[in-house]
Amino acid sequence: MPTTTPSSATDLFTHALQHDNRANPYPYFARMRQQPVTRMDDGTWLVSGHHEITQLLRDPRISADRLNSNTQKGAPKSLLVLDPPRHDQLRRLVTQEFIPRITGMRDHIHDLVTHLLDAHTSQQPGQLDVVTDLAYPLPVTVICELLGVPRQDEPVFGSLARRLTRGLDPIGTQTAEELHELQQARIELIQYLEGLIEKRRTNPGDDLLSGLMFSQNPAGQMGPIDLRITLGLLLIAGHETTVNLIANGTLALLRNPDALTRLRTDPDLATPLVEEVLRYDPPVQMSGRSALADIDIAGTTIPKGARIRLMLAAGNRDAHRFPDPDRFIPDRPDNAHLGFGGGLHYCIGATLARTEAQIALTALARRLASPRLVTDPPPYRENAVLRGPEHLLVSFDRLTPDPRTA
Numbered sequence: 001m002p003t004t005t006p007s008s009a010t011d012l013f014t015h016a017l018q019h020d021n022r023a024n025p026y027p028y029f030a031r032m033r034q035q036p037v038t039r040m041d042d043g044t045w046l047v048s049g050h051h052e053i054t055q056l057l058r059d060p061r062i063s064a065d066r067l068n069s070n071t072q073k074g075a076p077k078s079l080l081v082l083d084p085p086r087h088d089q090l091r092r093l094v095t096q097e098f099i100p101r102i103t104g105m106r107d108h109i110h111d112l113v114t115h116l117l118d119a120h121t122s123q124q125p126g127q128l129d130v131v132t133d134l135a136y137p138l139p140v141t142v143i144c145e146l147l148g149v150p151r152q153d154e155p156v157f158g159s160l161a162r163r164l165t166r167g168l169d170p171i172g173t174q175t176a177e178e179l180h181e182l183q184q185a186r187i188e189l190i191q192y193l194e195g196l197i198e199k200r201r202t203n204p205g206d207d208l209l210s211g212l213m214f215s216q217n218p219a220g221q222m223g224p225i226d227l228r229i230t231l232g233l234l235l236i237a238g239h240e241t242t243v244n245l246i247a248n249g250t251l252a253l254l255r256n257p258d259a260l261t262r263l264r265t266d267p268d269l270a271t272p273l274v275e276e277v278l279r280y281d282p283p284v285q286m287s288g289r290s291a292l293a294d295i296d297i298a299g300t301t302i303p304k305g306a307r308i309r310l311m312l313a314a315g316n317r318d319a320h321r322f323p324d325p326d327r328f329i330p331d332r333p334d335n336a337h338l339g340f341g342g343g344l345h346y347c348i349g350a351t352l353a354r355t356e357a358q359i360a361l362t363a364l365a366r367r368l369a370s371p372r373l374v375t376d377p378p379p380y381r382e383n384a385v386l387r388g389p390e391h392l393l394v395s396f397d398r399l400t401p402d403p404r405t406a
């Protein structure tokens with residue numbers, strides 16, 4: 001915390017988002033929760049209480065169009081920022097192609113994790129960068145296979161995705177150069193995705209993109225613009241978030257050696273443990289909405305038309321909902337965290353992300369002998385909304401073989 005402690009909602013929000021505080025924004029979130037619904041100087045409403053966030057996520061008087069962008073009416077939008085009925089139609093099309101493809105992927109994900117870790121068996125003792133060696137390549141490979149995006153194109157779409165995700169951060173936190181890059185990245189991603197769709201048109205496969213393009217059900221087909229936007233959303237959401245779940249989970253395990261020891265011998269712990277990572281250190285820290293009507297909440301009124309910031313990461317540490325909220329409790333019961341949002345826009349990829357993180361964290365716990373953090377805290381990415389380490393160096397004495405193949 002700085003010597004002059006911030007007090008207004010605007011100050012607290014600004015400090016919480018400063019890169020210097022990226023490793024631990026939670027003390028600022030705690031101060032925000034003293035007023036769970038409050039107005040910032042620019043007119044945006046900051047919501048940080050668990051109860052209030054949950055209530056707003058389910059309120060039909062709230063729009064997902066966070067910019068309340070009347071000026072952009074008619075511009076194509078992804079389902080993330082659309083409201084019913086259009087949102088629900090598009091979401092149905094995506095889920096009916098997405099969900100069947102991810103069931104039964106556990107073994108394949110396990111094989112990918114084994115393969116990624118096996119690349120390091122020759123160094124004993126050794127060192128891993130959990131971000132670049134596991135947490136990033138795993139979800140990228142999985143989402144590419146699912147969508148039908150060539151894995152070898154990663155250098156192209158990976159760099160575009162990194163630049164684009166900075167666009168999710170609040171306006172004003174990016175430099176002029178980053179804003180320029182963002183605009184450029186938008187254009188390049190459109191060109192890349194259109195090229196991909198064109199290729200698939202003449203050469204369909206059994207991937208999700210082909211499924212969306214050639215659905216037999218006429219109601220199941222997507223127009224070309226929706227197709228491109230949805231593909232872009234899934235590609236970016238599919239890896240720019242899960243990387244942080246695996247990295248944040250590794251960090252929590254190495255800072256809580258009891259949890260690490262328990263996970264090593266009790267694979268069933270992986271399920272509640274990943275939920276606790278999603279609560280304690282969520283990869284998506286906040287979301288946005290706007291008010292379609294005056295909304296009375298927490299003794300105040302959010303006026304119609306106002307922009308709203310839902311501070312998911314703050315709600316996740318609300319003592320009114322979670323006992324001892326600043327403690328990482330790997331088998332925490334009744335863990336209704338906000339890590340995947342809630343209501344109509346609840347994350348479509350939740351099951352996939354959970355599976356990848358459960359398998360990756362279990363493998364790290366079981367296979368690395370005496371793992372240690374090389375730098376604590378690790379360096380963090382610039383991004384504030386999709387928050388996570390840039391690198392996560394872990395040294396170890398030995399990397400044991402995968403218990404399945406040993």
Ligand code: HEM
Nearest residue numbers: 079080237238241242245284287340341345347348349353
């Ligand atoms: C740890 C990983 C992930 C986290 C923490 C996460 C988090 C979230 C959150 C918080 C939302 C709600 C946003 C809002 O209400 O404004 C969301 C929505 C969404 N997520 Fe995820 N996500 C993850 C992984 C994935 C994956 C792997 C995919 C797909 C491949 C995915 C696809 C989506 C989509 C399409 C939506 C929009 C749903 C809608 O608007 O109806 N996510 N995610």
